[in-house]
Amino acid sequence: MDFGYVVAIVIAVVGFSLVVASNRAQRTGQKAARLAAIERKLDAVMAHLGIEEPSPAEDAQVLAHLMRGEKIQAIKVYRERTGAGLAEAKDAVERLARDRGLG
Structure with missing residues (x-):
């Protein structure tokens, strides 16, 4: 060629x-x-x-994990439900825990 x-x-x-x-x-x-x-x-x-x-953070499963002290699991569920990034999910879950007096 x-x-x-x-x-x-x-x-x-x-x-x-x-x-x-x-x-x-x-x-x-x-x-x-x-x-x-x-x-x-x-x-x-x-x-x-x-x-x-409804707010995704108000999800019963996210709250249940927070009540058991399973913050990482709560963040994981939040991310699955919302498609949020890690930092955004962490902030939202921490805010929910603080508002509810869970952490």
Whole structure:
């Protein structure tokens, strides 16, 4: 094979990869925008019906772990329920424990 062919094939593969990656990013952005619109509509419906979302920190399982002194387990459950990061979950659980006089 000639060196020119190899270079042309490499350029074609890289170009194709860029096109695929661009399309994937565009679809991801569209999905994020659609999800945000759905969340806004759901919030509006909940507000109209007077429904309040319970605080994830008020979850019975989080409180049960705190009452048993299992702070790490409480943080783990909080993270699973909310998708929060470690620092955010730790702060929320510690705040709940302090407010409830559990720690």
